[in-house]
Structure formats: structure tokens, C-alpha cells
Amino acid sequence: MPLSIATWNINSVRLRQSLVEEFLDEYQPDLLCLQEIKCQNDQFPEKAFRKKGYEHQAVKGQKGYHGVAILSKRPFSQTHSRDFCNMGDSRHISAVFEADGSPVRLHNFYVPAGGDEPDPKKNPKFDHKLRFVDEMEAVSAIEDDIPSVLVGDLNIAPLENDVWSHKQLLKIVSHTPVETEGLTRTFNKGGWTDLIRQKIPPEEKIYTWWSYRARDWEASDRGRRLDHIWAAPQLAERMTDLKVLKHARGWEKPSDHVPVIVELDLT
DNA sequence: ATGACGGATCTAATCCGA
Numbered sequence: 001m002p003l004s005i006a007t008w009n010i011n012s013v014r015l016r017q018s019l020v021e022e023f024l025d026e027y028q029p030d031l032l033c034l035q036e037i038k039c040q041n042d043q044f045p046e047k048a049f050r051k052k053g054y055e056h057q058a059v060k061g062q063k064g065y066h067g068v069a070i071l072s073k074r075p076f077s078q079t080h081s082r083d084f085c086n087m088g089d090s091r092h093i094s095a096v097f098e099a100d101g102s103p104v105r106l107h108n109f110y111v112p113a114g115g116d117e118p119d120p121k122k123n124p125k126f127d128h129k130l131r132f133v134d135e136m137e138a139v140s141a142i143e144d145d146i147p148s149v150l151v152g153d154l155n156i157a158p159l160e161n162d163v164w165s166h167k168q169l170l171k172i173v174s175h176t177p178v179e180t181e182g183l184t185r186t187f188n189k190g191g192w193t194d195l196i197r198q199k200i201p202p203e204e205k206i207y208t209w210w211s212y213r214a215r216d217w218e219a220s221d222r223g224r225r226l227d228h229i230w231a232a233p234q235l236a237e238r239m240t241d242l243k244v245l246k247h248a249r250g251w252e253k254p255s256d257h258v259p260v261i262v263e264l265d266l267t
Numbered sequence: 268a269t270g271a272c273g274g275a276t277c278t279a280a281t282c283c284g285a
Contacts, residue, residue: 036274
């Protein structure tokens with residue numbers, strides 16, 4: 001059985017608990033990383049997900065905003081949350097688990113959105129985003145000999161075909177050169193491989209987020225690839241499948257992000 | 268390009284998302 005890992009910005013786990021449960025029933029990933037749970041740890045629907053077979057959970061919540069969690073069928077040997085930029089917010093959690101006898105580390109990130117104005121001198125949120133991505137360069141694809149997978153809402157669409165219009169989005173936060181260059185620096189420094197782009201060539205448009213504000217998200221199709229799955233090269237070469245669940249954007253009361261699922265055969 | 272939507276919060280008007 002291949003190992004499967006899913007990532008999904010859920011935009012309030014309490015509001016979309018039943019959607020998560022339906023997703024788990026249908027897709028049965030070994031691990032699910034959630035971002036923007038928007039609740040405190042004691043409000044997280046732990047028991048409901050436990051009932052679905054996800055007995056092992058690592059939750060880093062905060063009131064109202066952000067918050068990340070990992071649901072797992074497999075036990076963790078360690079979990080950790082790092083406070084990037086010393087903001088006291090909840091944007092990272094990691095766990096180590098076993099896959100076919102060897103350990104794998106999983107990092108789950110929610111990178112700051114960055115506000116509207118793409119100028120770090122005028123906009124502190126954009127400055128925070130750039131500093132956050134810079135700090136992420138210390139996260140390596142292999143750490144203490146353990147190969148890693150890094151997933152999450154990185155809030156940056158790095159390639160031209162990661163957005164509906166490269167030209168029209170060059171000055172829009174999420175696709176500005178200073179952001180995409182920063183993310184590429186972090187990606188290269190960590191020694192990562194981009195699993196979505198390993199499966200779907202860069203010539204092809206692929207999105208994981210569509211705004212709520214479009215009248216018809218599907219017809220206008222002005223999406224962006226903001227969610228990512230990166231892995232150490234030795235894990236990347238074991239990828240057997242990857243799916244971006246575009247149809248999830250059309251579910252009832254959807255998140256504005258869709259799940260991405262990767263399968264790795266580590267036998 | 269913006270913000271037509273949608274979420275959370277000191278439940279009403281405001282902040283935030285990207």
C-alpha cells in the first residue's frame with residue numbers, strides 16, 4: 001500500500017467538519033494536513049476525526065485566525081511547532097512517522113497572505129511574508145538523515161502557469177517577483193523537489209485556489225497555485241500519483257482552496 | 268485590477284483573506 005498525504009486549506013475546520021469527514025471517507029489518505037483551522041486546540045473536532053480512523057493528531061490552533069493540524073492513521077514519534085518570525089501565531093507544525101520501516105518528517109505550513117500592497121516598506125504584512133519565507137530556508141529536505149515532505153498553503157504561485165494571467169498578476173501579492181524569487185531561494189536551499197510540477201508539467205496551467213468573489217469560479221477560472229507539496233529527492237522519485245481535486249471547489253459550502261493528494265510507494 | 272464573497276469575533280460592524 002502506497003503512502004498517501006493530503007493537504008487542504010480548510011478555511012474554518014468547525015464550519016467544514018462534515019466536508020473533512022466526507023473527504024476522509026472517500027479518499028482515506030494516511031495523513032491530512034489542514035491549514036486555516038481558525039480555532040483553538042480545545043475547539044478542534046478531535047473526536048469526530050478519531051472516529052474516522054485518524055487517531056493521531058497534532059494541532060496548533062489559535063483563536064479566530066490561521067492554525068494548522070495534521071491528522072494521521074499512523075503514530076507520530078515526535079511533533080513540533082516552530083514560531084517563525086517570533087509572532088506567536090500558529091503557522092507551522094511537523095511530525096515524524098514511519099513508512100515501511102523508515103521515518104519520514106512532514107512539515108505543514110500556512111505562510112502569511114501578505115496583505116494588498118507589495119511593498120515591504122509600506123506594508124508590514126508583506127514584510128512579514130517575505131521574512132517568513134526567508135526563515136523557511138532553514139527547513140531542509142533531509143534533516144537528521146530523515147527525508148521530509150513539506151506541504152501547505154504557501155500563498156505564493158511561483159511559475160507563470162501557476163496563475164490565470166502571469167502578466168496581470170505580476171504586481172499582485174502572491175505572484176510578485178520578490179515573492180516568487182524568495183520562495184525559489186528557499187526551495188533550492190532546502191534541496192526540495194516540487195511534486196505538483198513533477199506530475200503536471202510547467203507548460204500546463206494548474207491551480208489550487210479560486211476566489212470566492214468570482215460570480216462563477218469555474219467559468220472565470222481565475223485561479224492560482226498557492227498550495228504546494230515538496231519532498232526530498234529520494235521520496236520524489238517514489239511518487240506514484242498526485243491529484244489536485246479541482247471538483248472540491250464546487251462542493252457545497254466549499255473552501256476556496258482544494259485538496260491536493262500525493263501517493264508515494266516507499267516499499 | 269479590484270474586491271461582486273465568506274469567515275471569525277466582545278452579534279454588529281469590522282478585520283482579514285489573496
